[in-house]
Amino acid sequence: xxxxxxxxxxxxxxxxxxxxxxxxxxxxxxxxxxxxxxxxxxxxxxxxxxxxxxxxxxxxxxxxxxxxxxxxxxxxxxxxxxxxxxxxxxxxxxxxxxxxxxxxxxxxxxxxxxxxxxxxxxxxxxxxxxxxxxxxxxxxxxxxxxxxxxxxxxxxxxxxxxxxxxxxxxxxxxxxxxxxxxxxxxxxxxxxxxxxxxxxxxxxxxxxxxxxxxxxxxxxxxxxxxxxxxxxxxxxxxxxxxxxxxxxxxxxxxx
Numbered sequence: 001x002x003x004x005x006x007x008x009x010x011x012x013x014x015x016x017x018x019x020x021x022x023x024x025x026x027x028x029x030x031x032x033x034x035x036x037x038x039x040x041x042x043x044x045x046x047x048x049x050x051x052x053x054x055x056x057x058x059x060x061x062x063x064x065x066x067x068x069x070x071x072x073x074x075x076x077x078x079x080x081x082x083x084x085x086x087x088x089x090x091x092x093x094x095x096x097x098x099x100x101x102x103x104x105x106x107x108x109x110x111x112x113x114x115x116x117x118x119x120x121x122x123x124x125x126x127x128x129x130x131x132x133x134x135x136x137x138x139x140x141x142x143x144x145x146x147x148x149x150x151x152x153x154x155x156x157x158x159x160x161x162x163x164x165x166x167x168x169x170x171x172x173x174x175x176x177x178x179x180x181x182x183x184x185x186x187x188x189x190x191x192x193x194x195x196x197x198x199x200x201x202x203x204x205x206x207x208x209x210x211x212x213x214x215x216x217x218x219x220x221x222x223x224x225x226x227x228x229x230x231x232x233x234x235x236x237x238x239x240x241x242x243x244x245x246x247x248x249x250x251x252x253x254x255x
Contacts, residue, residue: 001223003034004231011036014088015233018042018071018122019098021050024139024192027226028095029053029064032233037093038063040084044070044098071098071118072110077125084129091129093233095137096122096170101159115162120169132181137232138170142244142251145188149252174241183237189245192225220246 015032019025021043029039030053039057041064043050054064065087069080084091096119101111123136130136143152144163152160167186177184220228228245242254 001227003031004227005031005035005234007034008036009234010093013037013092014040014084014090015093015095016040016042016084016091016126017095017097019044020095021046021053024222024226024229025095025097026053027223028097028229030057031227031230032093033057033060033062033064035230036062038065038088040065040067040088040091042080042098043068071122072113074121074125077118077122081125081129090131091126092131092134093137094123094126094130094134095139095229095233097139097229099139099159099163099166101162111158111162112165115159116166116169119166120173123170123173127180127182130180130182133183134181135183135185135233135237136170136177137229138167138184138186139229140164140167140186140188141192142188142190142246142248145186145242145244146248146251146254148254150250171241184241185232185237186242187229187232187245188242189225189228190219190247192220192222218246 010032013036015029015037017025017029017032017039020029020041029041033039039062041050041054043066047068050066054066057064065083067080067083069076071077098114100114119138140163141160143156144160145167147160147164170184174184225245228243232243
């Protein structure tokens with residue numbers, strides 16, 4: 001997909017995307033870099049992919065910083081932002097893209113730690129680097145955003161509940177962000193074909209993604225949804241701070 005951002009439209013801007021060594025995060029970073037932003041690629045355990053992406057951006061004349069961090073570890077998050085401060089001097093865009101909870105071998109409360117607690121901690125740790133006019137984007141799914149009114153697949157429910165809890169906790173910070181001149185936007189989309197979440201769901205419930213695709217008519221792919229995330233970082237903030245991507249006719253209300 002072509003870049004939805006105009007060339008040089010982000011020149012002089014600095015952007016960090018959590019969980020950006022692959023998937024939606026990687027494509028979002030790519031769009032930002034192509035538009036002229038200096039980017040921070042964050043990874044948890046996919047360092048090789050993160051560095052390969054950085055090398056591609058640098059080969060095209062862009063600026064890319066690679067920073068590994070476990071977002072559930074406050075000390076690791078603090079170290080990440082110390083690196084950002086040292087390398088870039090601050091941030092203009094923070095995309096909270098990293099999420100999880102379906103991985104095997106994790107503790108029972110891992111989804112809540114990552115999808116709620118870590119999101120709030122990352123944003124709070126980033127505040128000293130975010131100036132007036134900057135933007136925070138939280139990436140979620142319709143299955144999580146509408147979980148209170150529309151049941152989702154049982155295999156995904158713990159993740160959906162934890163991501164909605166994270167969204168709610170972040171929304172509580174909107175008044176403080178507004179007072180600082182920082183915009184906040186939630187980007188919610190349907191299941192995205194080609195993501196690790198879709199792969200894990202399909203493994204746990206064979207046929208689930210195809211059924212959702214048939215019900216929705218179509219599902220966005222990774223690059224298409226990443227383009228929407230990138231646009232949320234630059235377009236005017238909606239009154240309800242929410243961008244709903246794709247069809248929502250199968251979902252109820254947010255409450």
